[in-house]
Amino acid sequence: MIDLLAYLLITIALIFMALGVVGLFRFKDFYSRILISAKIETVGFLTIMIGFVILSGFSYAAMKILLITLMVMITNPLSTHAIARSAFLSGYAINQGSRP
Amino acid sequence: MKKMVRTLVLILIFTGFWLILNESLAFSQILTGLFFSAVALLFTNRYLLEDDYLGAYGIKPKVLFHYAVYLFVQIYRSGFSAIIKIIKGEDAVKIIEYETCISNELGICLLANAITLTPGTVTISKNGRLLQILAFQDENTFTDITEGKSCSPYEMILRRIDS
Numbered sequence: 001m002i003d004l005l006a007y008l009l010i011t012i013a014l015i016f017m018a019l020g021v022v023g024l025f026r027f028k029d030f031y032s033r034i035l036i037s038a039k040i041e042t043v044g045f046l047t048i049m050i051g052f053v054i055l056s057g058f059s060y061a062a063m064k065i066l067l068i069t070l071m072v073m074i075t076n077p078l079s080t081h082a083i084a085r086s087a088f089l090s091g092y093a094i095n096q097g098s099r100p
Numbered sequence: 101m102k103k104m105v106r107t108l109v110l111i112l113i114f115t116g117f118w119l120i121l122n123e124s125l126a127f128s129q130i131l132t133g134l135f136f137s138a139v140a141l142l143f144t145n146r147y148l149l150e151d152d153y154l155g156a157y158g159i160k161p162k163v164l165f166h167y168a169v170y171l172f173v174q175i176y177r178s179g180f181s182a183i184i185k186i187i188k189g190e191d192a193v194k195i196i197e198y199e200t201c202i203s204n205e206l207g208i209c210l211l212a213n214a215i216t217l218t219p220g221t222v223t224i225s226k227n228g229r230l231l232q233i234l235a236f237q238d239e240n241t242f243t244d245i246t247e248g249k250s251c252s253p254y255e256m257i258l259r260r261i262d263s
Binding site: 016027039073076084094 | 123182216224225235
């Protein structure tokens with residue numbers, strides 16, 4: 001039963017990621033794409049890690065996964081922030097790449 | 101005395117990380133963990149930070165827990181609304197200039213981190229208390245400074261760092 005819950009969470013995470021990838025292709029503007037890629041990173045990653053923790057049970061592996069999740073949650077926004085900031089400072093306009 | 105207790109708590113937390121990474125509860129590992137935790141803290145205080153570690157990263161566990169739970173809920177709420185946007189193809193974005201009610205530097209950084217972690221918003225820049233946020237057009241958690249001031253729920257939690 002617990003395994004089933006874990007596999008369900010992993011499947012939900014993969015669906016989240018797949019929808020994120022669809023969004024990346026569907027949206028044409030750089031800034032909307034970066035907002036969607038941030039979604040894949042956080043929601044997908046968090047859900048898949050929770051699934052892995054449940055699958056691992058109470059073990060060192062589960063605790064390591066939790067530590068990795070914590071570290072990624074702290075450092076992950078930095079990359080998104082750095083890319084968005086550099087585009088903004090370079091003068092990349094909003095909706096520059098959108099369809100007419 | 102209070103500072104010593106806080107330092108000891110930090111050393112114990114870091115030792116916990118060490119034991120998890122080494123997958124062992126052996127006495128030698130505990131001793132090694134305690135040693136390296138103390139050395140890491142000492143070096144951080146002496147060479148990496150201008151301020152004291154406890155002064156720079158002092159946050160109450162209760163505030164941190166409240167922040168983490170609220171962030172967790174918001175990540176999923178915004179995640180689902182982002183899916184609807186993908187399906188509908190709503191890709192209009194805007195940049196909001198937002199002045200935070202938080203005065204603590206750590207609190208502002210945690211707020212910027214939470215904004216970027218929440219799907220649909222990314223912090224572009226931070227200048228003192230002024231944040232520039234990239235968001236979808238219908239995002240209304242953070243109001244532009246031109247539209248009047250209001251504290252977001254994140255700030256209500258993080259303001260308690262100062263108290």
